[in-house]
Each structure stands twice: as C-alpha cells, then as structure tokens.
Amino acid sequence: MRQRLSSEPDRYRGRRRVPTPPRSRYAAVVTTAFVGAGVVALGAGGMPDAKAVSPSALADLEKAAATSSDVRDRAADADRASRAEDRGSLESTLADAPDVWLLPLEDYDFTAPYGMRWNELHAGVDLAAPEGAPYVAVHSGTVTKAGWFGGYGYCVIVTHADGTESVYGHSSKLLVTEGQEVKAGDQLGLVGMTGYSYGTHLHLELHVDGKPIDPIPYLQERGVDLKLQLEDLVGDVATS
Structure with missing residues (x-):
C-alpha cells in the first residue's frame, strides 16, 4: 500500500x-x-456606560433632587403653620372682641329662673353642674369682686365696659383676683355650694344700672341662649 x-x-x-x-x-x-x-x-x-458618567453631573442631579425635596418640605411646613395661625387668629379675635358674649358653662341643668321665689326675688338663674366644674366669664371686663360675699358664698363680680355687672355665686374655688382683666371665655372659678346653696350650682346674675335683670332675654339678644335649657325643664314639668 x-x-x-x-x-x-x-x-x-x-x-x-x-x-x-x-x-x-x-x-x-x-x-x-x-x-x-x-x-x-x-x-x-x-453605548453609554453608567460608570463613565461624569461625577460632577451626578452630583448636580443629586443636588437638584435634594433641593426639590427641601422645597416640598418647606411648602408643607408653611401650609401647616398658616392653618395653625389662622385658627389662632380666629380664636384670638373671638376672645378679644368687646362684643362677644358666651355661656358661663358648657354643660348644666337649668334649675331655677329669675323671679319671685318664696316671697323673695331670686335675682338670677341657677345652673346646676358637678362640683369643681370650671365656669367662665360671659363677657370681657374687670374683676371688681373675688372673695366671700355673704349668701353668695365665694363670689366673682365682673364689671363690663358699659357698666353692666355679671355676678357668679357659690363657687368652691376662685381662679381670679380683684383688679384682673378678663376676656369672654376666661375661667373665673369652680362650681360649688358655698353660702346659701341647696346643691352644687352656679348662680348667675346680671345687673344693669346697679339693678338685677332677667339674664335670659338679655343674653338671648346677644346670641347666648339659656332659654333652650329652660324650655326643656318646663316641658318635663308639664308632661309629668
């Protein structure tokens, strides 16, 4: 082969x-x-390589993102502050306004109206509430009495700009002193049963030109309605 x-x-x-x-x-x-x-x-x-991007460009992008986030946070903070300021401004305006009138208690039972009782003038209204419940000034003014006042027990009297007086009797404790300026809604004392009292309640009087008047129509004309509680009480008595 x-x-x-x-x-x-x-x-x-x-x-x-x-x-x-x-x-x-x-x-x-x-x-x-x-x-x-x-x-x-x-x-x-x-093709672009991410690792080849300029470090300065990345820094600019990060800075822009941080700035945008900061602007959003500042805008949110400003909005919250504005809302809080609006609420505070409204509350301050209501409290400082000289024509504001308020109820002296948030919760109460209307137990006695103004008028003759046991052949004597009951010169105010009685608002029953738990002992120690805070009561407030119905109107701005100056505290002209803060202490013991005979049958009223521990009592606060506030004299208003037009000379009208509001009287708060039977307190268990006083939270103001004589000469103190108060606004509508400021706490004056705590409900009690000192003096001539049959139970824990706030006795409220209004004096015009030095004479007591019925607080119900006077306060109703100023947007404060004690009469609603009175109507409930009268309705309960009529149906019983």
Missing part, C-alpha cells in the same frame, strides 16, 4: 473520511469572525 503524504488534501479521523475545508471557505470564516468582532466592539463603544 502506498503511504499517504501529509500534503495531500484529504485526511482520516478514525475510519471516517473527513474532507479538508477549501482554503477559500476557511478565509471566509476567519474574515467573518474578525468583522463580527469589530461590529461588537464598535457597538460596545457606542
């Missing part, structure tokens, strides 16, 4: 004969590989 030379075009792998690729096909494969690698390299070079 003739010995095959290494320069011959065909070769053997085991028992299967595999043709040697033509030189032209080998060149085409190599060329395609180089071209593909070049395209990939060009594509990679053309």
Whole structure:
C-alpha cells in the first residue's frame, strides 16, 4: 500500500473520511469572525456606560433632587403653620372682641329662673353642674369682686365696659383676683355650694344700672341662649 503524504488534501479521523475545508471557505470564516468582532466592539463603544458618567453631573442631579425635596418640605411646613395661625387668629379675635358674649358653662341643668321665689326675688338663674366644674366669664371686663360675699358664698363680680355687672355665686374655688382683666371665655372659678346653696350650682346674675335683670332675654339678644335649657325643664314639668 502506498503511504499517504501529509500534503495531500484529504485526511482520516478514525475510519471516517473527513474532507479538508477549501482554503477559500476557511478565509471566509476567519474574515467573518474578525468583522463580527469589530461590529461588537464598535457597538460596545457606542453605548453609554453608567460608570463613565461624569461625577460632577451626578452630583448636580443629586443636588437638584435634594433641593426639590427641601422645597416640598418647606411648602408643607408653611401650609401647616398658616392653618395653625389662622385658627389662632380666629380664636384670638373671638376672645378679644368687646362684643362677644358666651355661656358661663358648657354643660348644666337649668334649675331655677329669675323671679319671685318664696316671697323673695331670686335675682338670677341657677345652673346646676358637678362640683369643681370650671365656669367662665360671659363677657370681657374687670374683676371688681373675688372673695366671700355673704349668701353668695365665694363670689366673682365682673364689671363690663358699659357698666353692666355679671355676678357668679357659690363657687368652691376662685381662679381670679380683684383688679384682673378678663376676656369672654376666661375661667373665673369652680362650681360649688358655698353660702346659701341647696346643691352644687352656679348662680348667675346680671345687673344693669346697679339693678338685677332677667339674664335670659338679655343674653338671648346677644346670641347666648339659656332659654333652650329652660324650655326643656318646663316641658318635663308639664308632661309629668
């Protein structure tokens, strides 16, 4: 058998004969590989790399985001402050206004009206409430009496700008002193049963020109309605 030379075009792998690729096909494969690698390299070079972004640009972006967040926080704080200021302004306006009149108690039972009782003038109204409940000034003025006052027990008298006086009797404790300026809604004392009293209640009188008047219509004209409680009481008596 003739010995095959290494320069011959065909070769053997085991028992299967595999043709040697033509030189032209080998060149085409190599060329395609180089071209593909070049395209990939060009594509990679053309795409932005996040790590290659300028640090100063990133810093500017972070600063802008922080500034935007700070502006939002300041706007929210300003809005909350504005609402609080509006509420405070409204409360202050109501308290300081010289024509404001208020109820002396938030919760009470109307137990006795103004008028004759046991052949004597009951010169005010009685508002029953738990002992220690705070009562307030119905109108702004100056405290001209704060102490023991005979049958009124511990009593507060407030003289208003027009000379009208409001009298608060039977207190268990006084929270103001004589000469003190008060506004409508300021606490004057605590409900009790000192002096001539049959139970814990606030005795309220109003004096005009030094004489007692019925507080119900006087306060009603000024937007303060004690009569609603009185009507409930009268209705209960009529149906019993």
